[in-house]
Amino acid sequence: xxxxxxxxxxxxxxxxxxxxxxxxxxxxxxxxxxxxxxxxxxxxxxxxxxxxxxxxxxxxxxxxxxxxxxxxxxxxxxxxxxxxxxxxxxxxxxxxxxxxxxxxxxxxxxxxxxxxxxxxxxxxxxxxxxxxxxxxxxxxxxxxxxxxxxxxxxxxxxxxxxxxxxxxxxxxxxxxxxxxxxxxxxxxxxxxxxxxxxxxxxxxxxxxxxxxxxxxxxxxxxxxxxxxxxxxxxxxxxxxxxxxxxxxxxxxxxxxxxxxxxxxxxxxxxxxxxxxxxxxxxxxxxxxxxxxxxxxxxxxxxxxxxxxxxxxxxxxxxxxxxxxxxxxxxxxxxxxxxxxxxxxxxxxxxxxxxxxxxxxxxxxxxxxxxxxxxxxxxxxxxxxxxxxxxxxxxxxxxxxxxxxxxxxxxxxxxxxxxxxxxxxxxxxxxxxxxxxxxxxxxxxxxxxxxxx
Numbered sequence: 001x002x003x004x005x006x007x008x009x010x011x012x013x014x015x016x017x018x019x020x021x022x023x024x025x026x027x028x029x030x031x032x033x034x035x036x037x038x039x040x041x042x043x044x045x046x047x048x049x050x051x052x053x054x055x056x057x058x059x060x061x062x063x064x065x066x067x068x069x070x071x072x073x074x075x076x077x078x079x080x081x082x083x084x085x086x087x088x089x090x091x092x093x094x095x096x097x098x099x100x101x102x103x104x105x106x107x108x109x110x111x112x113x114x115x116x117x118x119x120x121x122x123x124x125x126x127x128x129x130x131x132x133x134x135x136x137x138x139x140x141x142x143x144x145x146x147x148x149x150x151x152x153x154x155x156x157x158x159x160x161x162x163x164x165x166x167x168x169x170x171x172x173x174x175x176x177x178x179x180x181x182x183x184x185x186x187x188x189x190x191x192x193x194x195x196x197x198x199x200x201x202x203x204x205x206x207x208x209x210x211x212x213x214x215x216x217x218x219x220x221x222x223x224x225x226x227x228x229x230x231x232x233x234x235x236x237x238x239x240x241x242x243x244x245x246x247x248x249x250x251x252x253x254x255x256x257x258x259x260x261x262x263x264x265x266x267x268x269x270x271x272x273x274x275x276x277x278x279x280x281x282x283x284x285x286x287x288x289x290x291x292x293x294x295x296x297x298x299x300x301x302x303x304x305x306x307x308x309x310x311x312x313x314x315x316x317x318x319x320x321x322x323x324x325x326x327x328x329x330x331x332x333x334x335x336x337x338x339x340x341x342x343x344x345x346x347x348x349x350x351x352x353x354x355x356x357x358x359x360x361x362x363x364x365x366x367x368x369x370x371x372x373x374x375x376x377x378x379x380x381x382x383x384x385x386x387x388x389x390x391x392x393x394x395x396x397x398x399x400x401x402x403x404x405x406x407x408x409x410x411x412x413x414x415x416x417x418x419x420x421x422x423x424x425x426x427x428x429x430x431x432x433x434x435x436x437x438x439x440x441x442x443x444x445x446x447x448x449x450x451x452x
Contacts (some may be wrong), residue, residue: 022168023293051133053278061256070156072245082307104149111142140197154211247388276356302384367426374433386448403428
């Protein structure tokens, strides 16, 4: 009988590639709901493009609690799997699902009843057609939050066990449904922005149902949720998840609030600036979504290595992933710089908005190739070790001092205008990268503990 492979042997190059490519494809597919909606409503005018982009930004803020809980759940489950304690990894998986459903139902209710107020608080007095379309889109997005949360939890659990193929296949299915729904509701039934929202809602119903059924069917392996419907809350396990999830949630919330505050600057410069920013966000997601995939892989692999007590292997794996992330993002950003004008043209923008989008993209690509992996991928390795509080504090300082304050100073006091937002964003990337690299190299993360 051959000895069981070590954690390093389990995460050889072949296993790493098998985890990464579905994650990259899934992340690219994840943005397509917003991209498809933006492209298909673009024929209605810049107001529709602006409305969809505004709500996609607000969505990112409102669903941050789901993402944070999934991060906490992934770390706890991954560490138990690394330790080969499958009873506790299964128990933690159930606690994640219970917690995320309670929070998502609360967020759904709040969003539906206060959708107009949410948009006004963040973006101020928008033009009437933009506000109406944004409120309609947010209503249906709010209804979909529990479905999105459930699918996110199931996907996080699949990844924590090293299986990224199933979430990718579910994402493919959801995108097919979304594209077909958008085509039907927008071009055949002429429902406009509401049609795009309905298509997204239906595809999230399908994804939540399928992912839950598949996960529930797992009767053996590192994770099992058999008995899920016999609800039993284990608060000690929920606390472990929250110890990672709460700092991650606060960090992400502050990040999204700060991002929305800087995005509000565009409203002072008219619909053209809003539309240019919307197109820029859609295009630059081609870079940061693959980067997010590498970050998810770091969370899983570092979590399992640390759970197994092999810190040297964790360092080796993270170095390898960081190198791959830098190479990938440099290639993507080069492609964006070469083909940005044809890419911008598909959004049917005015000449003024197209010129602004070119400037925004050049600034973004420059900052990304320098520091995006260290700013947003490496922190997942720190979180996997239980160092989430340090990441939260550092991110808070960088976001509010560098990104938010400097953006307003440059935009209005120094007269830089809309590009100030992207200049401040790039500066934030660089400072975060320096901070997190210093923390990782210092080794204090090795003193943290997530599970007993």
